Amino acid sequence: MPATVSPATLLAVEQLEFRYGNTPALRDLSFQLQSGQFHALLGPNGAGKSTLFALISRLFALQQGRIVLDGIDLERAPAKVLGRIGMVFQQSTLDLDLSVAENLNYHATLQGIGWRERKVRINDELTRVGLEQRTKERVRTLNGGHRRRVEIARALLHRPRLLLLDEATVGLDSHARTDLNRHVRGLCRDQGLGVLWATHLIEEIQPDDPVTLIHRGRLLANSTSAEICARVGAERLVDAFETLTAPRAEVNG
8 A cells, every 4th residue: 555645745755666677676665755854865886776766757667666746646747746856866967068057058948947037047056056156167177066066056947846866976075075965955954955865975964864774675774864873773873874784684664
């Protein structure tokens, strides 16, 4: 039976199953994300995080289970759901030879945003990420952290309700990772944006963050970081993570 979805729930993932041929990638995965929430999707490489993002963003067709955003079933109204989602992929998809403004203009055109509204939104989002003075610079001249900020600005041009970030800090130095993480948390706080932050870097997660921990496609824990630690008797999330992902380890909740 489908899970009961709270009225405050922005994203509900229900009993997802996905296989690549005979190889299972996700097994009975369920969790919920609330509006204005920074929600961590934690798992080692190969856990199934990118597969989940591909299903939410419709890059892969659902095989079993249900995805509901803002009360709208992805299978029944995919265009409405996708219009409420912004996405930052693990691999950068910016055109390095175009300027910052040209990259955002191109995306806004694809989203059907008129040129007057487009100009306002591009200025708003670049101001929000602190790059309003660099609109004419080619993307290849920016450092990795600034490129990620451009991608976030681009993902927010159509005013989505949910932002998906798939290992967005990979390749960034420690300062840039911290800066980007802080910026995204500010979007949750100030705009009520729901964020699903996929990572294998435990230091990016705070004690009060809701965490969905998956390993080999299975849900191992679904609670706050602090509660997960308490459940397995660990002082730090890194220790809880090692316990939960060890062979034959399993925790419900």
